[in-house]
Amino acid sequence: MAVVTSTTPSSGQTCLQIWWRRTTGSEMLRFNGGGHINHTIFCTNLSPNGGGEPQSELMEAIKRDFGSFQKMKEKMSSATVAVQGSGWGWLGFDKENGRLRIAACANQDPLQGTTGLIPLLGIDVWEHAYYLQYKNVRPDYVKAIWNIINWENINERFQAAKK
Numbered sequence: 001m002a003v004v005t006s007t008t009p010s011s012g013q014t015c016l017q018i019w020w021r022r023t024t025g026s027e028m029l030r031f032n033g034g035g036h037i038n039h040t041i042f043c044t045n046l047s048p049n050g051g052g053e054p055q056s057e058l059m060e061a062i063k064r065d066f067g068s069f070q071k072m073k074e075k076m077s078s079a080t081v082a083v084q085g086s087g088w089g090w091l092g093f094d095k096e097n098g099r100l101r102i103a104a105c106a107n108q109d110p111l112q113g114t115t116g117l118i119p120l121l122g123i124d125v126w127e128h129a130y131y132l133q134y135k136n137v138r139p140d141y142v143k144a145i146w147n148i149i150n151w152e153n154i155n156e157r158f159q160a161a162k163k
């Protein structure tokens with residue numbers, strides 16, 4: 001799957017950052033466009049055969065930037081559960097310094113447009129993502145989602161983001 005991370009030679013901004021800037025004032029465009037971007041990533045981040053731990057370079061980067069895989073999961077889970085209202089928790093790649101970072105975004109604001117981080121793994125915490133199975137208990141949903149994370153996909157995104 002192609003991942004959009006290219007930059008334009010003139011501004012150094014990604015296509016998504018340019019799109020985000022140019023849609024200022026159009027909340028509907030941002031909401032629907034952002035929702036499409038976020039869910040497209042989310043769908044590939046999950047797999048019925050997922051879970052476990054990432055391999056090789058991605059695991060090394062997680063250990064370097066968070067101390068351990070467990071600490072990264074805890075930090076991302078906390079940030080995601082703490083989103084006020086509806087939004088997303090993210091594991092992103094900071095191309096400026098080559099580091100992984102955790103971030104949270106409100107509503108359907110896309111990670112790259114709002115923070116510049118390249119999205120690797122997103123967790124949807126709009127209530128529609130978990131209400132049927134978990135009612136309003138967001139922490140249980142976030143705890144369980146690690147069992148279906150498709151680390152191969154996240155590793156592919158990580159490799160593409162580093163280029």
Ligand SMILES: [Fe+2]
Pocket residue numbers: 039124126128129
């Ligand atoms: Fe959603």
